[in-house]
Amino acid sequence: MKLAANLPDTLTLRELMQVLHEEIGLPEHKTVSLQTAINLDLGCNGSDAQHLMETLEQHFGLELADYDAYRYFQPAGNDPHLKRKAKGREGKVPLTIGMLYQAINAGTWDTQALEE
Template identity: 90%
Template sequence: MKLASDLPDSHTLRELMQVLHEEIGLPEHKTVSLKTSINIDLACNGSDAQHLMETLEQHFGLELADYDAYRYFQPAGNDPHLKRNAKGRERKVPLTIGMLYEAIRAGYWDTQTLEA
């Protein structure tokens, strides 16, 4: 994986990048930066996204009370109940590596702050 030269050199970011690499794989041919979105640029969705967020929650002790999976990811499978919950949220907001990094540093997910 190629990392952008402007990435902060921190232990937390290195750990985050390792988790992302293990859980969803990071492309060898594309430069990854804080602006890289895991849902749009890296095509992480469904059960992969759910598993990733659970892993981040456990690994970093991240509190996800304000996190709304449907805002960022397509639901897993073809469950009509999940599709109904996601209705009206077809356009997904990019969830960037920078947002994950800031949430981990803060210890909790604050949608309004992270998307600003």
């Protein structure tokens, strides 16, 4: 995996990158930065996304009270409701490595703060 040169060199970020590599795999041919979206750029969705967030919650003690998986990820399996898209649910919000890093440092998921 190639990491962007401007990534902070912290233990937390190194651990986060290791978890991401183990859980969803990081591309070897693409440079990964804090702006890399795990859902849109790396294709993490469904049960992989659910497992990843549970792992981050356990590994880092991350509180996910304000976290809405449907905001970022397609659901696991076949969802008959995806055939007719509900108003306002067509696209997914990018969930970046930087957002995960900020949430871990804060200890909690604050959607409004992370998406600003």
